[in-house]
Structures are given as structure tokens and as C-alpha cells.
Amino acid sequence: MRSYGHYCSIARGLDVVGDRWTLLIVRELLLRGPSRFTDVKNGLPGVATNLLAGRLKELEQEGLVRHEYAPPPIASQLYELTDEGRALEPVLHALGLWGMRYMGEERDGDAFLAEWLAYAPAWFTTDADPAGPPAVVQLDSDGQRAVIELGDGRVRTRVGDAAHPDLTLTGPPPAVLGALLGKVNLKRARTLGLKTRGNVAVLDRLRVVQTESEASASGSPLSR
């Protein structure tokens, strides 16, 4: 990418990760861990192979990504983030939290993957009752299935199915996500198509994280 030519950390950061697709590639590697080329590609519907290959090469030169020629059993390369690349996690958290405001409606033709259903509760919620009993929530939206596991004061998520969920949420993505993150109340979520089975009280344990700037309404420019 052409540099902005500003001696400013934001501009220099954007010099490195401001290119189209770049932050989504980081998202992918962050969510999936070490991945094969094709797996990264499948996690990024719409990306062109040459573009992805090029970006991975650039990211490697910048030291954000590393790739290993994996041992025989895999017979393939694995791409993974370096520490520098993983350090982008707070950026993706902030961006993902901000972007939540645009998740209210589904758009025709939008791709939707289970990983994206999973990262929202993992990144943006905490257990309001950390000492409470373990609890498991099964999510199922457009056939994309993920699991939330509460326990030890943490909110863990993974793609797939739970054996004995305490609560199952089914419905279109905005309904499931909205209910999870408290963007809409249960009644409204049901009108959006949410179906629940089990103990809905578990949802009250998911407390959405407060962002810095929501807490302290920012005043004038530089002084704070």
C-alpha cells in the first residue's frame, strides 16, 4: 500500500494493515489459529486467491505472519500470526465492538460462518456470575452452530455442537446475536425469529463489556 507519509502511529499502523482484506486476514488467523491457505480462504468468502497470497506474503515481510512447511502428516504449509500480529487483537476487538451497530439487519447475499457467531460472545461478554455453575449454550443460526461455555468465570466459545446444552438458541443471525449481546430484549428477539429451548436465565449471565469511551463521554479534543 502507498504510505500516508505521516509520522503518526495511527497512519503508520494503517500503512501496514490498512489495505483492503488485511485486517480480515488477521481476524481469520486470530480466530482459527495456524491454518492452511485454503482454510484461510474459506474463512474469507469473496477473497481472490492471488490477493490472499499476496497479502500473506506482505504480512510475512512485515513480521506479522509466519508460515511453516508442516511435517509430513499434513503435507502442507501452516500460516500463523507472530506475536506482533497477535498484538492486533485489541484493534479487532475495538473495531468489532464498534461494528456491532451495523449488525441489526441481515443483508441479502451476506456470507455467515459459525466462527463469526462464536467470537462475539467470546470477545465482548463476561460472565456476570463468575462463581456460578458451569453452563452451556448451543447456538444455531442458518445452520451455523457454535457453543458457549460458561465456567471458572470465563466465557469460552467454539464452533460445533454441545452434548447437553442448558439453553439452545435458534433463529436468524440478528435474532441470536441480538439476544446474546442484549442488543434486543427477548421479546423483540422472538419477533425477529428467535426460538429458545431450555433455561433462558443463562443469558442474564452474559454481560457485554463496556468500552472506554462509552464510560467516559469524551469531551474536547486533545485534553482528557
Place this chain on the structure above:
Amino acid sequence: MRSYGHYCSIARGLDVVGDRWTLLIVRELLLRGPSRFTDVKNGLPGVATNLLAGRLKELEQEGLVRHEYAPPPIASQLYELTDEGRALEPVLHALGLWGMRYMGEERDGDAFLAEWLAYAPAWFTTDADPAGPPAVVQLDSDGQRAVIELGDGRVRTRVGDAAHPDLTLTGPPPAVLGALLGKVNLKRARTLGLKTRGNVAVLDRLRVVQTESEASASGSPLSR
């Protein structure tokens, strides 16, 4: 910008602010407050006027920016962020903090403005001795001058000059910024060209904020 077409809050966020220059325009409005077109432009060396005009229009349609036809004395329009736009502040914080790793060296031809000298301490440091006496630091780098004011437990900054600074830092941008943010120690900063006058102990009061992910070394993908 062409949409990624992902039902994912990060992708949707990037749909809105992922275009080239867009986040820097937000940076500018965030740092300066309500600004005239030309002031925004001057804060963004290298931007083309038509591009800036176009982006401001898009941002306004998205509801991140508002503009007012100012009353007679000014005879101009003022652009400012809406609450939605200001909500991007945490994103810029995270990105600016991450981008600090690329501030080690100056690059030939890079533009440098006092605002960028000022926002780093304001956004990324806290007063380690909040009950301590007020203190004032004057910064002067490449002729760009800014002031840091410590007091009431806050770190305030502004562009310009202080009447009676307790400490004055002069030198090339990486030296001044590095010393301020503790990226390099004083001795190293001096070899980079830093000159100090006054009570250097004030620097010890500036404590760089810890990011979420530095604190808790992140483990595997979605579980955390």
C-alpha cells in the same frame, strides 16, 4: 467502498471505515473538534481535495459526521463527528497504540504535525502520581510545539507553548516521543538527539497504558 459481504461486525465496520483515508479523517476530527474543510485538509498532508470532499460526504451519509453551515462571522462550514463517529475513538486508540512499534525511525519526507506529538501522551499515558503537584512539559520537535499538563490525576495535552514549563524536551520526533512513552531510556534518547531542560523526573510520572492483550497473553483461538 465495496462491501465484504460478511455478516460479521468487523467486516461491517470495515465496510464503513475501511476505505483509505477514512480513519485518518476521523482521527483529525477527533483531535481537532469541529473543523473547517481546509483545516481538515491541512491536518492530512497528501490528501486530494476531491477525495476529502467525497469521504466527508460518505461519512455524513453514514451518520458519523455532521456539518453545519456556520453563522456569518465564520462564513464557512464546520465538520464534526456525531456520537457514532466519536465512538470510533477506542478503535483509533488501539490502532495508534499498536502502530507505535513503527515509530522508531523517521522516514524521509514524512510529514509531522504538533497534533500528532500531542495525542500520544494524551491517549496512551496516565499520571503515575495522580495526587502529585501540577506539572507542565513543553515539547518541541522539528518546530512542532505541544504542551503536556499533569494535574488532577489527568494527562492533558494541547498544541502550542507553555509559559513556565517544568521540563522542556527538544529533539527529533523519535527521540522526544520515545522518551515520553518510555520506549527508549533517557540515555538512549539523548543519543537520538534529545535535549532536556528542567526536571526530568516528571517523565517518570507518565505511565504507558497496558493493553488488554499484553496483560493476558492470549491463548488459543476462540476460547478465552
Place this chain on the structure above:
DNA sequence: CCGTATCCGTGGAGATACTG
């Protein structure tokens, strides 16, 4: 001085086909 409109050269993005 403030901002808009237009033209043009270049490069990056997207789609597709093809190879190790």
C-alpha cells in the same frame, strides 16, 4: 480564502483460468 468539479495516469482489486 473555501470548497467543488473534471481530467488523466497508475496501481490495486476482482474474476477466471491454469499449473505444481
Place this chain on the structure above:
DNA sequence: CAGTATCTCCACGGATACGG
């Protein structure tokens, strides 16, 4: 499966000229 190669086309950057 893991990319490379090729092509088209739009967006950006830069300059400039023009209306308020």
C-alpha cells in the same frame, strides 16, 4: 490443495480549473 498468471476495470492520487 496451494498457489501463479493474466486480464479488465475502477479507485485513488495529483493537477488544475472553476464557482462562492
